[in-house]
Amino acid sequence: MNRILIVAEHDGARVNPAIAKCVTCARAIPDAEVTLAVFAADPATVAASAAAIAGVDRVVTVTHAAHANPLAAAIAPQLAELAAGYSHVFGPSTTFGKDLMPRVAALLDSAQVSDLMAVESATRFRRPIYASNAIVTVESSAGAKVVATVRIASFEAAGVSVAPAPIEAAVVSATPDTHTRFVSVSSARSDRPDLQTAAKVVSGGRALASAENFGILFKLADKMGAAVGASRAAVDAGYAANDMQVGQTGKIIAPQLYLAFGISGAIQHLTGIKDARTIVAVNKDPEAPIFEVADIGLVGDLFQVVPEIERLLDRPG
Amino acid sequence: MKRILVPIKRVVDYNVRIRVKPDGSGVITDGVKMSINPFDEIALEEALRIKEKGLADEVLAVSIGPADCQQQLRTALAMGADRAILVQTDAVVEPLDVARMLRTICDRESVFLAILGKQAIDDDCSQTGQMLAALWGRPQATFASKVEIDGAVARVTREVDAGLETLEIDLPAVITTDLRLNEPRYVKLPDIMKAKKKPLDTVDTASLGVTPVERLKAVKFDPPPQRTKGIMVKDAQELVDALRRKGLA
Numbered sequence: 001m002n003r004i005l006i007v008a009e010h011d012g013a014r015v016n017p018a019i020a021k022c023v024t025c026a027r028a029i030p031d032a033e034v035t036l037a038v039f040a041a042d043p044a045t046v047a048a049s050a051a052a053i054a055g056v057d058r059v060v061t062v063t064h065a066a067h068a069n070p071l072a073a074a075i076a077p078q079l080a081e082l083a084a085g086y087s088h089v090f091g092p093s094t095t096f097g098k099d100l101m102p103r104v105a106a107l108l109d110s111a112q113v114s115d116l117m118a119v120e121s122a123t124r125f126r127r128p129i130y131a132s133n134a135i136v137t138v139e140s141s142a143g144a145k146v147v148a149t150v151r152i153a154s155f156e157a158a159g160v161s162v163a164p165a166p167i168e169a170a171v172v173s174a175t176p177d178t179h180t181r182f183v184s185v186s187s188a189r190s191d192r193p194d195l196q197t198a199a200k201v202v203s204g205g206r207a208l209a210s211a212e213n214f215g216i217l218f219k220l221a222d223k224m225g226a227a228v229g230a231s232r233a234a235v236d237a238g239y240a241a242n243d244m245q246v247g248q249t250g251k252i253i254a255p256q257l258y259l260a261f262g263i264s265g266a267i268q269h270l271t272g273i274k275d276a277r278t279i280v281a282v283n284k285d286p287e288a289p290i291f292e293v294a295d296i297g298l299v300g301d302l303f304q305v306v307p308e309i310e311r312l313l314d315r316p317g
Numbered sequence: 318m319k320r321i322l323v324p325i326k327r328v329v330d331y332n333v334r335i336r337v338k339p340d341g342s343g344v345i346t347d348g349v350k351m352s353i354n355p356f357d358e359i360a361l362e363e364a365l366r367i368k369e370k371g372l373a374d375e376v377l378a379v380s381i382g383p384a385d386c387q388q389q390l391r392t393a394l395a396m397g398a399d400r401a402i403l404v405q406t407d408a409v410v411e412p413l414d415v416a417r418m419l420r421t422i423c424d425r426e427s428v429f430l431a432i433l434g435k436q437a438i439d440d441d442c443s444q445t446g447q448m449l450a451a452l453w454g455r456p457q458a459t460f461a462s463k464v465e466i467d468g469a470v471a472r473v474t475r476e477v478d479a480g481l482e483t484l485e486i487d488l489p490a491v492i493t494t495d496l497r498l499n500e501p502r503y504v505k506l507p508d509i510m511k512a513k514k515k516p517l518d519t520v521d522t523a524s525l526g527v528t529p530v531e532r533l534k535a536v537k538f539d540p541p542p543q544r545t546k547g548i549m550v551k552d553a554q555e556l557v558d559a560l561r562r563k564g565l566a
Contacts, residue, residue, distance in 0.1 A: 179486060180487075293546075
């Protein structure tokens with residue numbers, strides 16, 4: 001049997017939607033038994049939301065005041081201890097998972113499979129390299145523990161379970177390191193859907209020309225119930241917040257619909273949207289590389305097209 | 318001596334269009350332009366700024382790889398690193414072994430701060446900094462967009478999915494750099510001349526007590542699935558119609 005332990009990222013109230021995708025990935029491994037581990041100061045409600053994910057066999061909780069805010073230094077020694085007896089240890093390819101999992105891998109003297117995108121067997125996986133311009137198949141050595149971050153854009157979310165999985169408190173002796181202290185987190189959180197899990201994303205590039213102009217995209221996004229993203233160029237220019245960046249070094253997303261306005265389509269950006277179901281591109285430049293990957297392309301001025309789309313959406317089709 | 322360690326990785330330049338070899342044995346790297354991993358340049362720039370503020374005495378650049386890595390180390394020296402070490406090997410060195418070697422260097426060189434790029438743009442692993450911190454038993458502040466050194470602690474602002482997170486970490490520590498931490502300086506010609514006189518030592522992996530092991534074997538390389546080119550529409554009306562046909566509007 002393959003025993004898979006997944007660290008259940010959460011916001012203090014419920015597990016991150018990325019975890020249901022990690023469960024799907026874990027279930028792709030033959031003969032899998034899936035355990036979610038919740039590290040929290042008060043894990044009850046989070047554990048309940050974890051137990052409700054279909055395909056989860058068991059939820060274990062580790063309660064410690066140090067987990068009031070998720071810190072890799074605090075979680076890693078306890079997760080590494082918990083990993084004994086498991087063949088695979090997974091985390092999501094979110095900033096939380098990317099920060100934590102290599103620290104756990106090193107404590108376990110294991111390699112890590114970063115951005116696991118497909119399971120070929122219990123020891124053989126596919127992952128993207130060179131900004132997704134190549135896909136490498138890797139084989140881990142027999143008997144070695146597999147530590148991985150799961151590329152969440154590659155997996156559908158597992159559904160809701162009819163019978164919640166059992167929840168138990170784990171006993172760990174490792175104490176969280178105290179050399180790392182949480183100070184604060186500031187987020188531009190809004191009522192808009194989360195960029196990483198949104199079904200629709202409206203995104204803008206340097207052509208928006210100012211932070212104020214990004215307002216027209218927010219307006220369109222609100223009409224469509226979409227999240228708002230941005231190219232690196234737009235973020236670097238200060239038109240959009242850092243956490244809106246889509247691409248190789250930003251967020252990798254897989255929405256049903258991605259609308260790119262004034263984004264030329266640098267390779268590093270395309271890496272972030274390759275798994276989008278439908279890509280729509282609006283750009284003044286007919287030679288823009290984004291048109292090579294767009295399902296629907298329109299050569300035009302976004303400042304005219306965006307308000308027009310918004311107006312047309314109001315009219316029944 | 319307050320010493321900052323900056324590992325430098327030699328990678329295929331980010332402007333090069335990567336192609337997979339027809340036999341699937343790797344990607345084509347013959348004759349392509351090689352550069353310092355862009356995130357490592359940001360790491361080096363940050364280290365230099367910390368030193369220029371009088372908060373560090375020396376910046377040590379280290380590269381692990383074939384003899385050609387000297388080129389990237391010379392560039393690092395020209396940017397302002399004080400000295401460099403090349404750990405010369407032709408073996409495939411995975412992040413865990415890189416971290417083990419760097420850990421030994423941190424001990425030997427009494428490093429108080431290691432600044433690394435958050436990921437290398439070739440393997441896109443994003444592991445080495447975190448692994449070094451784990452093996453060293455020290456704090457990590459990954460994906461940094463702001464670093465302030467204040468005596469024995471550093472306050473680091475990190476780019477996380479939710480926004481910006483600030484951590485306080487005890488030194489020695491590991492920091493990995495995100496894109497917007499700084500803009501690396503350009504190298505000037507006189508600096509390139511000066512860099513030729515700066516010390517660049519070459520050691521082997523055995524001297525650091527590490528024999529590189531391939532824990533993850535690369536079985537084959539494939540080009541990514543290509544998206545097929547779609548349709549062009551002439552105006553917003555056609556665009557919205559097309560979305561409606563797909564049930565997306």
